[in-house]
Amino acid sequence: MTLLKERLTAEDGLYLLTKEDLHVVQELANQKRKARVGDIVYYASTMHINPTNLCELNCPLCSFYAKPGWKKAWFLTPEEIEAKIRENLHKGLTEIHVVGGLWRDCDLDYYKELFTRIKSIDQNLHIKALTPVEYDFLAKLHDISVEEVFDRMMSWGLGSLPGGGAEILTEEIRKKIAPGKITSDRYLEIHKIAHRKGLRSNITMLFGHIEEPEDIITHLMKVREVQDETGGFQTFIPLKFHVENNTLGKRQDRLKPKDVRRIYAVSRLMLDNVRNIKVLWNYVGLDEAKEILEWGANDIAATTLDEKIIKMAGGTTLQMTDELLENTISSIGRIPKKIHSGYDYCKDDCLS
Numbered sequence: 001m002t003l004l005k006e007r008l009t010a011e012d013g014l015y016l017l018t019k020e021d022l023h024v025v026q027e028l029a030n031q032k033r034k035a036r037v038g039d040i041v042y043y044a045s046t047m048h049i050n051p052t053n054l055c056e057l058n059c060p061l062c063s064f065y066a067k068p069g070w071k072k073a074w075f076l077t078p079e080e081i082e083a084k085i086r087e088n089l090h091k092g093l094t095e096i097h098v099v100g101g102l103w104r105d106c107d108l109d110y111y112k113e114l115f116t117r118i119k120s121i122d123q124n125l126h127i128k129a130l131t132p133v134e135y136d137f138l139a140k141l142h143d144i145s146v147e148e149v150f151d152r153m154m155s156w157g158l159g160s161l162p163g164g165g166a167e168i169l170t171e172e173i174r175k176k177i178a179p180g181k182i183t184s185d186r187y188l189e190i191h192k193i194a195h196r197k198g199l200r201s202n203i204t205m206l207f208g209h210i211e212e213p214e215d216i217i218t219h220l221m222k223v224r225e226v227q228d229e230t231g232g233f234q235t236f237i238p239l240k241f242h243v244e245n246n247t248l249g250k251r252q253d254r255l256k257p258k259d260v261r262r263i264y265a266v267s268r269l270m271l272d273n274v275r276n277i278k279v280l281w282n283y284v285g286l287d288e289a290k291e292i293l294e295w296g297a298n299d300i301a302a303t304t305l306d307e308k309i310i311k312m313a314g315g316t317t318l319q320m321t322d323e324l325l326e327n328t329i330s331s332i333g334r335i336p337k338k339i340h341s342g343y344d345y346c347k348d349d350c351l352s
């Protein structure tokens with residue numbers, strides 16, 4: 001196989017995922033990463049805002065949601081969120097990442113006030129907000145199109161979309177792990193609408209639950225297809241499923257670190273048209289994130305402030321600083337670069 005010259009087929013991907021020697025897969029992914037994006041490793045300083053964990057759904061994969069009256073439920077007003085951001089501004093924030101449950105009190109009026117307040121703190125704070133699942137919910141709530149939702153949100157300061165809610169883009173699995181969520185086609189269509197509006201987005205893949213290798217390859221092929229059409233994905237983020245505090249996790253924890261690394265490497269190799277592959281250090285731990293930078297990744301996520309979704313599912317809770325992330329990146333001979341999601345990657349000196 002001349003892997004670095006030709007576009008891989010689904011069959012190639014499946015072979016790399018299930019049969020090829022692990023060292024060969026790593027070597028190829030590392031070569032591909034170097035050729036595609038060079039040695040720079042990105043990170044950001046992100047404050048996570050989850051306005052509420054109240055949600056109309058109760059997805060089996062979710063450790064985050066609550067129902068009214070539950071002890072773990074919360075709802076933050078835009079005013080309270082503004083105060084939280086102001087408290088943390090001195091920590092070098094570059095972006096605000098907003099996602100939450102599907103809840104009718106978080107409607108367009110709520111987001112108008114929230115985004116306006118964020119921009120009043122600092123016009124340069126990048127707002128990366130809401131998943132396609134939430135945009136679909138808002139469109140239905142207000143009986144308007146998703147296009148109209150984007151138009152309004154952009155006029156209030158929306159800068160880009162995070163990548164959540166993708167799970168696995170095959171209906172059979174999706175129906176089991178998140179039965180109430182929009183279909184794969186609808187999920188991708190909303191990304192395409194965002195891209196056509198000039199917004200860029202990230203996209204995740206949740207693996208390590210009940211999916212088969214074929215489902216992972218289907219997911220990667222669908223992402224690649226959309227990217228061929230729009231070019232709007234800026235980062236792909238594989239996420240290993242966390243087993244704590246959700247009904248699905250009670251049965252599953254089957255992947256070893258080498259399996260997880262292989263999935264990052266195969267993502268780099270299959271997604272020849274997506275520039276950035278991100279590993280979330282707070283998902284896999286800092287040491288493992290450093291390792292995965294040698295398996296095709298070129299982004300180690302952020303000095304994350306106030307992140308709740310991953311913590312509630314059992315993720316790492318280490319207090320991260322710019323210095324620690326930069327030292328981690330430099331220790332493997334790579335070059336740290338602090339950015340936010342509105343960053344123009346083309347400014348970097350790379351071969352793409």
Ligand code: SF4
Pocket residue numbers: 055056057058059062063064065100101102133178
């Ligand atoms: S995954 Fe999202 S939509 Fe599903 S229950 Fe959790 S918060 Fe609600």
